[in-house]
Amino acid sequence: QVKLVESGGGLVKPGGSLRLACAASGFTFGDYYMSWIRQAPGKGLEWVSYISDSGININYADSVKGRFRISRDNAKSSLFLQMNSLRVEDTAIYYCARDPKPKQLVPSDWFDPWGQGTLVTVSS
Amino acid sequence: SYELTQPPSVSVSPGQTASITCSGYRLGDKYASWYQQKAGQSPVLVIYQDIKRPSGIPERFSGSNSGNTATLTISGTQAMDEADYYCQAWDSSTAIFGGGTKLTVL
Numbered sequence: 001q002v003k004l005v006e007s008g009g010g011l012v013k014p015g016g017s018l019r020l021a022c023a024a025s026g027f028t029f030g031d032y033y034m035s036w037i038r039q040a041p042g043k044g045l046e047w048v049s050y051i052s053d054s055g056i057n058i059n060y061a062d063s064v065k066g067r068f069r070i071s072r073d074n075a076k077s078s079l080f081l082q083m084n085s086l087r088v089e090d091t092a093i094y095y096c097a098r099d100p101k102p103k104q105l106v107p108s109d110w111f112d113p114w115g116q117g118t119l120v121t122v123s124s
Numbered sequence: 125s126y127e128l129t130q131p132p133s134v135s136v137s138p139g140q141t142a143s144i145t146c147s148g149y150r151l152g153d154k155y156a157s158w159y160q161q162k163a164g165q166s167p168v169l170v171i172y173q174d175i176k177r178p179s180g181i182p183e184r185f186s187g188s189n190s191g192n193t194a195t196l197t198i199s200g201t202q203a204m205d206e207a208d209y210y211c212q213a214w215d216s217s218t219a220i221f222g223g224g225t226k227l228t229v230l
Binding site: 035037044045046047050059061062095100106107109110111112113114115116117 | 125154155157159166167168169172173178210212213214217218219220221222223224
């Protein structure tokens with residue numbers, strides 16, 4: 001079955017860096033757009049970034065543009081999020097989520113499925 | 125920037141119909157999706173492309189989208205439906221989520 005497992009979360013000081021990973025299984029990873037979506041404690045969902053199946057088409061939320069970088073390794077069925085210059089307001093559970101349809105030119109309109117998330121805490 | 129607005133909370137009695145709205149400028153011109161998030165769990169898709177239900181989602185979940193408002197309707201609400209619900213749409217290559225609605229079944 002389709003499975004997404006995030007890792008790499010933890011406690012980091014403001015200004016620090018962290019690299020998240022999402023291990024995918026149960027489907028042909030290289031055929032799908034992938035996204036990162038986050039949720040601050042007790043708050044709502046916020047889309048962070050997406051990357052196309054080839055890695056060519058990438059976009060970021062304004063709140064992370066210039067600080068975060070999304071990438072993927074299709075040979076290893078893995079998605080990454082390099083987070084630099086972290087701020088207290090980046091504290092959140094970070095979910096990876098898959099596009100529902102393979103081989104799309106643009107992201108589909110919804111996300112399915114989602115991983116279980118990894119917690120990033122930015123605090124001094 | 126584009127915004128989606130949801131009521132913070134909705135209450136419903138068991139067996140009754142719950143309606144959760146999501147408002148945004150000309151939202152009816154976009155596709156709306158809905159996610160259910162139970163306490164301590166990841167979000168789960170319950171409605172996509174305004175009205176479609178993924179496999180495994182009960183028929184009591186339905187959706188509509190017209191004008192400036194998308195609506196998630198839960199008919200015959202059950203205690204297990206108590207959760208946070210989020211609407212989502214795309215605008216200018218950016219995915220936008222509503223602030224979420226806490227559904228209480230009492």
